[in-house]
Amino acid sequence: MSGKTLYDKIWDSHVVHDFGEGEALVYVDRHLVHEVSTPQSFAYLDSTGLPLRRPELQLAVADHAVPTKDRDKTIKSELARNQVARLKENVAKHNVPYLALEGNGHGIVHVIGPETGFTLPGSVLVCGDSHTSTHGAFGCLAFGIGASECGAVFATQALRQTKQNTMRVTLTGGLPEGVTVKDVILALIAQIGTGGGVGYAIEFAGDTTRALSMEARMTLCNMAIEAGSRVGMVAPDETTFAYLEGRPLAPTGADWDAALSHWKNLPSDDDAIFDKEVTFDTSILEPQVSWGTTPEQTGSVTGSVPDPDAMTEPGRAERARKSLAYMGLTAGQKFADISVDRVFIGSCTNGRLEDLRSAASVLQGHRVADAVTAIAVPGSAAVRAAAEAEGLHEVFLSAGFEWREAGCSMCVGMNGDSLEPGERCASTSNRNFEGRQGIGGRTHLVSPQMAAAAAVTGRLTDVRELLK
Amino acid sequence: MNPLRTLCSTAAPVLQNAIDTDVIFPARFLLLMDRDGLGKHAFADWRGTDFPLDTAPWKGSEILVVGENFGTGSSREQAVWCLADLGIRCVIGRSFGEIFFSNCFKSGVLPIRLAEGEITQVEAVAQAGKKIEIDVATQEIRLPDGVTLSFDLDAHRKRMLLEGLDDIGLVLEDHAAEITQFEKNRPNWLNLTRDRFDALTGR
Ligand code: SF4
Numbered sequence: 001m002s003g004k005t006l007y008d009k010i011w012d013s014h015v016v017h018d019f020g021e022g023e024a025l026v027y028v029d030r031h032l033v034h035e036v037s038t039p040q041s042f043a044y045l046d047s048t049g050l051p052l053r054r055p056e057l058q059l060a061v062a063d064h065a066v067p068t069k070d071r072d073k074t075i076k077s078e079l080a081r082n083q084v085a086r087l088k089e090n091v092a093k094h095n096v097p098y099l100a101l102e103g104n105g106h107g108i109v110h111v112i113g114p115e116t117g118f119t120l121p122g123s124v125l126v127c128g129d130s131h132t133s134t135h136g137a138f139g140c141l142a143f144g145i146g147a148s149e150c151g152a153v154f155a156t157q158a159l160r161q162t163k164q165n166t167m168r169v170t171l172t173g174g175l176p177e178g179v180t181v182k183d184v185i186l187a188l189i190a191q192i193g194t195g196g197g198v199g200y201a202i203e204f205a206g207d208t209t210r211a212l213s214m215e216a217r218m219t220l221c222n223m224a225i226e227a228g229s230r231v232g233m234v235a236p237d238e239t240t241f242a243y244l245e246g247r248p249l250a251p252t253g254a255d256w257d258a259a260l261s262h263w264k265n266l267p268s269d270d271d272a273i274f275d276k277e278v279t280f281d282t283s284i285l286e287p288q289v290s291w292g293t294t295p296e297q298t299g300s301v302t303g304s305v306p307d308p309d310a311m312t313e314p315g316r317a318e319r320a321r322k323s324l325a326y327m328g329l330t331a332g333q334k335f336a337d338i339s340v341d342r343v344f345i346g347s348c349t350n351g352r353l354e355d356l357r358s359a360a361s362v363l364q365g366h367r368v369a370d371a372v373t374a375i376a377v378p379g380s381a382a383v384r385a386a387a388e389a390e391g392l393h394e395v396f397l398s399a400g401f402e403w404r405e406a407g408c409s410m411c412v413g414m415n416g417d418s419l420e421p422g423e424r425c426a427s428t429s430n431r432n433f434e435g436r437q438g439i440g441g442r443t444h445l446v447s448p449q450m451a452a453a454a455a456v457t458g459r460l461t462d463v464r465e466l467l468k
Numbered sequence: 469m470n471p472l473r474t475l476c477s478t479a480a481p482v483l484q485n486a487i488d489t490d491v492i493f494p495a496r497f498l499l500l501m502d503r504d505g506l507g508k509h510a511f512a513d514w515r516g517t518d519f520p521l522d523t524a525p526w527k528g529s530e531i532l533v534v535g536e537n538f539g540t541g542s543s544r545e546q547a548v549w550c551l552a553d554l555g556i557r558c559v560i561g562r563s564f565g566e567i568f569f570s571n572c573f574k575s576g577v578l579p580i581r582l583a584e585g586e587i588t589q590v591e592a593v594a595q596a597g598k599k600i601e602i603d604v605a606t607q608e609i610r611l612p613d614g615v616t617l618s619f620d621l622d623a624h625r626k627r628m629l630l631e632g633l634d635d636i637g638l639v640l641e642d643h644a645a646e647i648t649q650f651e652k653n654r655p656n657w658l659n660l661t662r663d664r665f666d667a668l669t670g671r
Contacts, residue, residue: 016650017643025643027650029658039501056660079499097665105669130543130567144567146545148574152636158647194486195537198566230566248668251657259657294486315485412495433490435513
């Protein structure tokens with residue numbers, strides 16, 4: 001018999017009841033709760049009278065709808081204000097741990113989970129949010145669920161799930177200067193497509209992956225969902241353990257030792273067989289930019305907008321035509337000639353300390369171009385404080401960026417931070433869908449360094465020119 | 469939930485590939501907290517006289533025919549609720565976003581994946597504005613020209629649809645003791661206590 005993959009090991013140790021044919025009732029160790037995906041889930045408890053089974057295994061925070069400036073005033077939008085208020089009522093009623101907006105633990109669910117040590121290797125973690133795949137960076141089985149499933153977790157702490165196939169993506173060759181893990185995942189999605197991971201739990205492996213920091217691994221796993229995969233994972237190693245040790249909610253003492261010995265056995269066995277293998281050479285990559293309205297519509301910044309007429313698959317060509325019309329771009333246009341109006345640095349993809357450092361290293365000694373409005377939005381209050389402690393906010397502010405409070409902000413445009421129709425934005429977020437950053441808004445997905453470069457020149461720019 | 473046994477309806481064709489959840493239900497409406505009445509925001513930025521769901525013979529269709537990777541993107545269940553609110557009970561396509569696919573069943577909506585040769589026949593019928601019949605019990609799609617296509621549906625989900633059952637209620641009825649037993653054997657390092665959290669927030 002062949003060995004087990006990381007995914008198999010976590011799955012097997014969480015099966016409460018096996019229904020056969022890959023269907024099982026799976027125990028949930030951790031549930032992150034945010035204001036947007038749970039009002040209806042709490043309402044389910046209220047309408048059925050069911051109790052919330054394990055309040056202490058949940059962690060709630062408001063992140064999507066919260067303003068990132070003038071926090072001291074009341075939330076302007078009535079709908080947003082009500083949604084945040086509803087979350088507060090619900091968590092109080094059901095005794096769920098809640099990180100208050102006013103407190104120093106606030107932030108985006110996928111940033112605070114790891115930074116508090118709520119996210120642990122070998123656990124099953126869920127959240128009513130597709131980017132829950134982020135937490136897979138720790139070698140945990142983390143996936144996004146719908147509001148009904150959030151209600152199921154509240155009531156039962158378990159979920160009926162179908163076991164997925166496994167895909168190993170081996171990243172090799174390391175990262176060239178100016179190329180980040182964001183460029184890797186964008187280039188990978190351009191290659192395998194937004195449907196390339198559907199049905200698979202992806203495990204990222206290879207020397208490029210092993211050399212990544214926890215922050216970079218999170219960026220990688222965060223965007224697994226953009227390749228269609230609910231799950232993206234990296235096997236835990238010394239980098240993981242060093243990150244977690246001493247975090248406020250991480251195990252301590254004898255529990256830490258027990259956890260550590262469990263975690264060390266989690267990596268996929270040498271003879272484990274994956275349903276699919278992909279090898280991807282990262283040493284030849286250039287910085288990437290998306291040009292369309294799906295993350296797979298991405299190319300190297302040195303290139304130009306592709307010609308739909310030259311695409312062989314009719315579905316692809318048709319999709320590209322629609323995307324270019326929406327984006328206001330023409331085939332053959334050089335990426336470097338596309339000017340931008342806005343720059344957004346933040347989100348659960350690229351709103352961590354390392355991302356802010358990397359953007360600041362490009363901004364140092366430069367000014368944001370006159371025609372550009374740029375905002376930097378830390379992923380959490382703790383990231384913001386850490387960045388300020390090393391003076392990064394000064395770099396952003398003196399370059400002409402706005403330095404905001406933590407939240408999802410312009411990643412999803414629900415809190416008032418959004419693009420106007422026709423405005424073009426270089427964004428470090430994860431989705432360039434139509435209307436994602438505001439009705440008619442045009443998004444180009446890039447790395448934090450590339451976003452900083454675009455802010456400085458006012459157009460999509462190969463950051464390597466500024467790093468020379 | 470209303471059981472779903474059979475359907476007979478025109479099928480609205482919305483065939484572009486990779487229609488994402490931000491198109492199906494734009495984020496700005498996520499601030500609404502009621503499940504009812506979300507249908508008016510379905511495809512909000514695409515609605516109007518040239519959109520199939522707003523035009524005869526598809527206005528009021530209970531079936532939607534889509535392309536590849538429909539519902540890719542967000543986990544927002546509103547993407548299903550808004551379709552269900554419009555009266556759609558079945559979505560037929562080449563492939564689906566995974567979370568969208570599993571969310572469908574929670575609202576009694578049946579997503580059906582068909583292979584290339586089959587879906588083109590369904591698309592043709594949909595575009596012609598003719599009616600399609602769906603039979604959940606026999607797992608069949610019947611087209612007006614007499615062609616019958618079969619589709620996959622796992623036994624559990626089929627039962628949920630046919631009987632209009634609530635997943636959570638079933639789990640509590642059949643597996644509550646197993647969950648309690650599982651919790652007893654769970655390693656301690658996976659547990660959390662309220663005071664750890666209170667220490668974090670300085671309370
Ligand atoms: S930052 Fe964006 S992708 Fe991440 S949780 Fe918030 S809205 Fe979702």
